[in-house]
Amino acid sequence: MSFRESTLTGEWQFSAVLRVENIDVPGEWDSVDGGDTTSDTRSYRAGGAVNPEALPAAAATGxxxxxxxxxxxIDGRVRSELGGNIGRPAMVTVYAQDKNRNPVPGTSETIRGILKEVTRPAFRSEGDGTALYRVVVAPHGHWTPS
Structure with a gap:
């Protein structure tokens, strides 16, 4: 049996960057969540049928x-600048990285929208964790290859 490099991709092998209008936000983001595309389907029982029929609905991206x-x-200035640009065009790009943290060609996806929210750093004075802050982008459309 020979050793093979795993073809599975770990969470640590992804990276994300944010751009808001003309602001190049420095650094990478530790986590990206959401942006899933779903639809609210409806059921219809034609003539009171036993088995309902699913009706299509418009898709929406979270x-x-x-x-x-x-x-x-870094983030003191960036957070302040982002906070002053709520409602402006934003773009999130996510891409996979190889084991040396280099971008893997053909894996990047981009979603565009508007900057919706920028939070203050979350912390607890008695805590020993890292203070985190987040940015929320309300998308127009869905993820596309970039």
């Missing part, structure tokens, strides 16, 4: 939530 550890030297 908010994209990015989160990372707060670094005062």
């Amino acid at each position: 908010d994209v939530i990015l989160e990372r550890a707060y670094r005062g030297t």
Whole structure:
């Protein structure tokens, strides 16, 4: 039996970057969640039929939530600048990385929308964890290859 490199991709092998209008947001984001496309289907029982029929509905894409550890030297200025640009065009790009953390060609996806929310760093004075802050983008459409 020979050793083969796993073809599975771990969470640590992804990266995400954010751009808001003309602001190049420095650094990468620790987590990306949401942005899933779903639809609210309806059931219809024609003539009171026993088995309902599913009716199609318009698709909708949920908010994209990015989160990372707060670094005062970078994020103090960035968070302030982002907060002043709520409602402006935003773009999130996610891509896979190889074992050396280089982007894997052909894996990037981008979603565009508007900057919806920027939070203050979450912390507890008695805590020993990292202060985190997040940015929420309300998308227009869905993820597309980039």
